[in-house]
Amino acid sequence: MSSTLRLDAPSSFVFTLNQSEPTTTVLDDLNACRASYEPLPETERTAVTQSRIGQGLFRERVLQLWHTCAVTGLADPMFLRASHIKPWRDSTNAERLDPRNGLLLHPTLDLLFDKGFISFSDSGGIMIAGEISPTSLSLLGVRADMALRKIPDGILPYLSVHRNGVFRGC
Secondary structure, three states: OEEEOOOOOOOEEEOOOOOOOOOOOHHHHHHHOHHHHOOOOHHHHHHHHHHHHHHHHHHHHHHHHHOOOOOOOOOOHHHOEEEEOOOHHHOOHHHHHOHHHEEEEOHHHHHHHHOOOEEEOOOOEEEEOOOOOHHHHHHHOOOOOOEOOOOOOOOHHHHHHHHHHOOOOO
């Protein structure tokens, strides 16, 4: 760790993690998106930074809970998204970071889930909105026999919110 104590501005601290293989961190994410938030006024820039740090923490927690795609078992984290079950906009700060409010999904399932085209029953079975054609389902790789691989403790209240507030119905 290195640090710079400043009296005229915020102090800086640099932490270095010893890792056997490189991984993407919240700081990597912030640095990659720096151009999009640097022009913002300071208060907005702070809000964006805090939001992205929270999203990184949420993703880490969801990865620890699921390890692989909650449906398919895809194990490569660079192809997986941590999706909120109860939408971010409707969640408390605690719910936004609660890994039980998350599913680790491959991008197609994440998009369909986020837009309410799919949801999951309390037993984990996939629920598919009636407005998706069988052809689209086939091309998207979505099947009626898909299901969550497990039902972690505490996830059911979040799934209920998704089914009743986001899911487009049968």
